Amino acid sequence: MEPQQPDVILATRTALSQASALAVQYSFSIVGALVLLCAGWLIARLLHNWAYAGLKRVHGIDETLARFFSNIIRYALLVLVFVTVLGQFGVQTASIIAALGAAGLAIGLALQGTLQNIAAGIMLLVLRPFRVGESIETSSVAGTIREIGLFATELVDSDGVYRLAPNSTLWNTPVRNFSRLPTRKHDLTISIPADQDIDEAMQKLLDIARGNDTVLKTPAPSVFIAELSGDDATVTLRYWVSTPNWWATTRSMLKRVKDEFAVKPEPEAPRDEDRGDGPGPFDA
Template sequence: MDQINQWFSNNQDMAADWAINIVIAIAIFVVGRIIAKSVGTYTAKGFAKNNVDAAVASFISNIVYALILAATVLVALGQLGIETTSFVAILGAAGLAVGLALKDSLSNFASGVLIIMLRPFKAGDYVEAGGVAGSVQKIEVFSTTLKTPDNKVVIVPNASITGGSITNFSREETRRIDLVIGVSYDADLKQTKQVLIEQIEAQPLVLKEPAYTVAVSELGDSSVNFVVRPWVKTSDFWKVKFALVENIKIALDDAGINIPYPQMDVHIKKED
């Protein structure tokens, strides 16, 4: 005990400095932890206000909290005179290793955050993305669930969706139906056009505005091709398209206008 007292007596200044540094380090840690919690909480609330998925908001807020807390610990250790360069190097190496091991998962996660933030589609939309067409069922952190028209459930990685083009068929309220109707070269074009117009106007679900288009688009190899382009509400697209195709075929048959099979004329020249 006498030796301890003697040591303190001889090293009072150093002990005082150590005590002050320990108090400051503890204060830094406590304040930094409070700041980390506050920032994490505000981050989660900010995502919630923007209707971001709760899982994504929680994950990101936890990452923010962990980063601020790690920085606080390093500052506190530096206040105690502990060399933190080696700690930073170890953390960097560990982060790199984890990142390489989970690069696919992290890519899907980042893509999921982008989908939720940018909202190229929402649940219920019919889209074509990642090589799959279907109705969006769920948008999750790592994947998006689509249901195809034939009732298949397809889980698509988010990275595959953001890595390619996304076609959203439900975003706009109206869609245009594009039909190509080929008729014989012997057909009366004015009569054919009138028959096509009558079938469009007979459909109550076809919109008046924008106006429909019926016109000769090209002189094909075996037919004269008309384009038929009416506008409908997006929800009525398939109903009207199927009805038009059927009714146009019946009307053309009734009018005696032929839809020719693909054909080729072969001319044989006889040499003397």
């Protein structure tokens, strides 16, 4: 047993000397990596705040979009710093970058629908075809906008029902915005029997429109014969109303015409522009 002790001591000394050599060799790399990590984290945070503040000042950029792009800048810089730190220790960063690219491609293919909604959400936030509080209608959904997110848009319909629409369905279809423009038109149509004076009836309709304070004077209300059916005539009263007063004014005008002529106005065919405007929790 005694001849083995010098070998053990020699092996221990050799291991300690190698460990100290490695510690000296990598100490500078470790210190440099720590400095690089701290500096990278600080610069990434500063760039994040700078990008967010700059995007907030750009007209038409939503806060959600500003946060999204500023976070992308921050995390992209942190990934770059991490790869650079690994290079300090002799790690082949080319293979890491290739692996990250392959992983990003696989994630992109797996989340193709989600990424499509994100891209559509970015376009909706930049171009703003509708804003929070506006009433819209598409081929698949109608209601008042409650929130526009990166993945989906929240709405409340005229029945007070909550709806969640993926952004891709709103971006890839025509959108009718009932709240964007300041004024809206309304056509009120009634039938005038042959035994009534049509000129007098048309004048009554004009007087009703002009006597309503919420009916706009410009463009001025107009009355015209829309259709003839035998001896009867179908007359249309066309007038314009400010968008916030459209619903209340059109309902009150129907009642006034009904009371004045003592006849029931012809039911209007459902039109796209009238959908989504019924009284609901979002009609103030």
